[in-house]
Amino acid sequence: MSATRLLVLGMVRGYGRAHGYLIGNDLMSWGAGEWANVKWGSIYHALKQLTRDGCLVDEVVPPARTDYALTAKGEREFQRLLRDALRRPETRPDALAAGLAMLPSLARADAVALLRERLAALEGRREAARKQAAEWDDPSHVRELFGLWEHSADSGVAWTRGLLDRLEAGAYAMAGEPGSPGDPGSWVILKLE
Structure with missing residues (x-):
């Protein structure tokens, strides 16, 4: 991408x-x-x-x-x-x-649904890394890699949940809402012409 x-x-x-x-x-x-x-x-x-x-x-x-x-x-x-x-x-x-x-280009419900997909994928990655670390045998230091993946996924889970909470509480003007910068042609050119 x-x-x-x-x-x-x-x-x-x-x-x-x-x-x-x-x-x-x-x-x-x-x-x-x-x-x-x-x-x-x-x-x-x-x-x-x-x-x-x-x-x-x-x-x-x-x-x-x-x-x-x-x-x-x-x-x-x-x-x-x-x-x-x-x-x-x-x-x-x-x-x-x-x-x-470009988040405000989406309707609030769409953004929430997409971020819930992200959350599920991150939770799956976290569990997979946890399982790999528990099952890994030799060389033992490679478990650190799985620990890093688990930590990264866990951090992503926490951040995504926070963004979902903010969006569900009404943060940010999303597409179709008053004041949203997400509608096509809604941006104003400022002093650049």
């Missing part, structure tokens, strides 16, 4: 139309270079690839800027990537980070 692909689709979706500099400037100001390994070059590569894939359409705006808009295929791809990022615990944290950045 490409965190950059998800974020670029989400940015274009949020603005309704956006150009590469706007997308890059926003992502860099969010610190996405650190938490999602987004680079300026990867943003422009994603824009070109998503256009070739039919997820975006481009339009040259004089004098020399290219604006992008989401297609119906792009909306489906965005939703698929976003849902996978939230439901599937991955080893690399960039997918989850990108999913969290």
